[in-house]
Amino acid sequence: MDSQAIVGPPTGTARTVLRFARHHRAKQEAEVAAFVQELFSLGIRCGYDPFMIAAQSAVETGLAGVGGGWLSRAWEKHLNPGGIGITHDDALSPTWANGADAARAMLVHHVAYLGSLPAALAPYVGLDPRYHKVAQAGLAGSVRVWGDYGNGRWAVDPGYTAAIANRARAIRAFETVTDPNEEDPVMTPPIIDRFLEGKCYPNRRWGDVQGRPAYIVVHCQEGFNAGSYERFLTDDASATVMIGLDGGIWRVVREQDAAWANGDVRQASQKARDGILRLGPFPHPDPNLWSLSIEAEGFHNGQHPQVQLDAIIWQVKTWMRRYNIPARNILRHSDINGDRDRDHGRWFCPGDAVYVPVIAAAEEVAVRPNRAGYVNPTAPPSYDGNDKRLNGVLFHAAKGEVRAAVDGLNCREWARRNAFMTRPPLVAGEAFDVLYWIEGEKVEGEARWWVTASGSRIWSGGTDRRPAGLRFTPGITVPVLAGRP
Numbered sequence: 495m496d497s498q499a500i501v502g503p504p505t506g507t508a509r510t511v512l513r514f515a516r517h518h519r520a521k522q523e524a525e526v527a528a529f530v531q532e533l534f535s536l537g538i539r540c541g542y543d544p545f546m547i548a549a550q551s552a553v554e555t556g557l558a559g560v561g562g563g564w565l566s567r568a569w570e571k572h573l574n575p576g577g578i579g580i581t582h583d584d585a586l587s588p589t590w591a592n593g594a595d596a597a598r599a600m601l602v603h604h605v606a607y608l609g610s611l612p613a614a615l616a617p618y619v620g621l622d623p624r625y626h627k628v629a630q631a632g633l634a635g636s637v638r639v640w641g642d643y644g645n646g647r648w649a650v651d652p653g654y655t656a657a658i659a660n661r662a663r664a665i666r667a668f669e670t671v672t673d674p675n676e677e678d679p680v681m682t683p684p685i686i687d688r689f690l691e692g693k694c695y696p697n698r699r700w701g702d703v704q705g706r707p708a709y710i711v712v713h714c715q716e717g718f719n720a721g722s723y724e725r726f727l728t729d730d731a732s733a734t735v736m737i738g739l740d741g742g743i744w745r746v747v748r749e750q751d752a753a754w755a756n757g758d759v760r761q762a763s764q765k766a767r768d769g770i771l772r773l774g775p776f777p778h779p780d781p782n783l784w785s786l787s788i789e790a791e792g793f794h795n796g797q798h799p800q801v802q803l804d805a806i807i808w809q810v811k812t813w814m815r816r817y818n819i820p821a822r823n824i825l826r827h828s829d830i831n832g833d834r835d836r837d838h839g840r841w842f843c844p845g846d847a848v849y850v851p852v853i854a855a856a857e858e859v860a861v862r863p864n865r866a867g868y869v870n871p872t873a874p875p876s877y878d879g880n881d882k883r884l885n886g887v888l889f890h891a892a893k894g895e896v897r898a899a900v901d902g903l904n905c906r907e908w909a910r911r912n913a914f915m916t917r918p919p920l921v922a923g924e925a926f927d928v929l930y931w932i933e934g935e936k937v938e939g940e941a942r943w944w945v946t947a948s949g950s951r952i953w954s955g956g957t958d959r960r961p962a963g964l965r966f967t968p969g970i971t972v973p974v975l976a977g978r979p
Contacts, residue, residue, distance in 0.1 A: 498546070498640050500604060506545030506666060508534040513668040514552070518562030521570035524816045528593030529564075529575060529600075532685075537601055540612040546640070547600060549662035551575045553654075561664065571901070575600045576648075579623045588623050591748075594685065595621055603628075607647055609635025617687070683805040684742040688723065693732035695752040698783050702927055703775040703947050705783025706917055707749065707817040710810055711756050712852060713787060713827040714794045714844035719744060722789060730754055733789040735809060741801035743809060755787035760833035761841075766825060773873065774947075781830050786813050794845030806848065807855040814859050821856040871907055871916040871949030877929045889930035889945060890961060896944055897958045898924045905950035909934020909943035916950045926952070931961035 511530050520526045530548060537544030552563025554577045568574040572589040575596040579588045590596040598618040605611050606628035611619070619625050628634060633647060640655045651657070698705045715722045719738050726732050726746065732753040736744040747753040757780050762771055771779045790806060792798055813819060827843040834841045875882035875889055882889045898920035905920065906913040909932055920926065930945040931954065940955035954960050 499638065500543065500546070500608065500640060501541050502543045504534065504538060504545045505543055506548075506662070507669070508544070508548075510669045511545065511548045511552075511665055514665040515562075515564055517668065518565065520562070520564035522564065522573065522593070525573055525593035525596070526564045527815070528812070529573075529597045530593075532594040532597035533600065535683075536598065536614060539614050540601060542601065542604065545665075546658065546662060547604065549665055550658045551600060552661045552665065553657050556661070561661070563661070576603060578603050590621065603648075604637075607633060607635075607637035607642075609637075683737075683808055684740075686742055686744050688744050688746055689748060690726055690732055690746055693726060693730075693754060694747045695754075695782060697750060698752040700752075700775060700780055700783055703783065704927060705752065705773065706948055707784070707786045707813065708773070708819060709770045709781070709785040709823045709825055710813055710819060711781070711785045711787045711825045711827055711830065712806070712810075712844050712849055713755060713789045714848055715789050715791055716793055716843075717791075719791045722791075733787040735787075736789045736791065737802060737805050737809065738791045739799055739802050741799070741805040743805055749786060749813075752782040752785075753787050754782055755789065756781040756785050756827070756830050758831050760831045763829040763832055766829040769823065770825065770830070785825075786817075790844055790848050794842045794847075796847075798847050803848070803851050806852055810852055810856055811859055814856060821853065821859065824853055824856050871905075871946075871951075873949045874929055874945045874947075877947075882930070887932055889932055891929070892931050892944075892961050893929050894927070894959075895925050896928050896952075896954075898922055898926075898952075898956060899958045900956045903952065903956040905946070905952055907951070909951040909953075911935055911937060913951070916948075920952070926950075928952075 508530050512527060515526045515530070516523065529551070533548055533551075534544040537547060555564045555566045555569040555575065556562045557565045566574075568577065568580060568587045572587040573593060573596045574580065574587045574590065578599060580586065590599055595618075598615070599621040602615055602618050602622040602625055605615055606622060606625045637643060637647060640658060643649060643654055648654070698707075713733065715736070719736050722736060723744070723746070732747050733755045734745075734747050734749060734753045736746055738744070759771065759779065759781065766781070770781045770784055773779065773781075773784045775783075788806060788809060790798065790802065792802070810824060814821070814824075826849055828841050831843075832841050875884050877891070877893060879891055879893070881891050899922060901919075901922045903920040905916045907916055926944075927947050928944045929947055931942050932945055932951070933941050934943040934951065934953075935941065937953055938955055940953065940960075942954045942961045944952045944954055944957065944961070946952065
């Protein structure tokens, strides 16, 4: 493999890479899927062999004596796909926001050594913190074949190229393995980042209430991307993504923030009243906190090309798996705003030409709590400052802000360690709002768990405060005040 060119057609498939990653229980599995999909989509457009680059990433993120891929701390904590910017301590690794950005950074880092920047990668140069440093070191254009990397450029290991070849063979062993839960082999549609600043609720927070994606709301623009985007610039309106007639996805608001597409509630359907509108805040619920929104270019009674429908379906399925959203939680905009007065609402939004194929495809997705997804927490009792009992569990009123005291503090569906996670782990210093605390599984002598406004259970032993009441230690019960333990 030493003489194998880095530029060239794919020598393996994305599906095979994902089977390999799933078999080895890769960390951040949803982001691995996003990484692989973008690596193949963008890599093929740029003329690189994404399969071999995926094998290289598996080497860089595998574990000594274990192999596999996407298991390392640098991947799990930072989504670093290739040891980029790491010298001796992975705690100093740069961090990428998601798997797609990690794939773009991986490709750009190759470009830094290859010395010729494809137009499709130009917008992503900033994702590689080493891009300009490679040029400054006089190494731009110094690499053509894989053997050039094992000489202190990407790695100092003289067996680096052989390790990549061996990992590629291990991945290819999964070409004929069947997996009923594997991702669709559809390539990632073209993604264009056109993020708007200030047109959202940052961190999905409105007042003292913080939400999370639990619903997908599909809209039809009754117009075209360019005009709708211009309106977003001047009006109090936005969407998570806009999907064009050409199948391109414009990312307008980051998923961790709440766009302003669904806040106008008028004549809501029973489906919405029984679901998203019960999540609060009260007495004026804002569905934006709990939803991701798609604005489909075109008109409700017009033609929607298959390439556009494929992109909408890809986005819906991606979000369903990433956030564990069931098909029943995919709404029409008219479920939230069903006002038949055309001056106030769009009771026809979106038309059946968009919604029917989307919901049919969504119903094929077996959303399940697993390593790749997060369950929706069970909402706590309504808060009025008093203790409440629900299903035999006493909820102690304790409204306030708490912060994680450690990195990797998990948010769970129930107050026990084996409960499914409801969102990515908290990092040290990250704040969250609580309404109650409850007694749950005792961990390291502490059995009290915070209950957030959205219903997540968080072990208080990993936070900067403990609930007022009793501190649980092995064999000892001691009264303490609220505050730092």
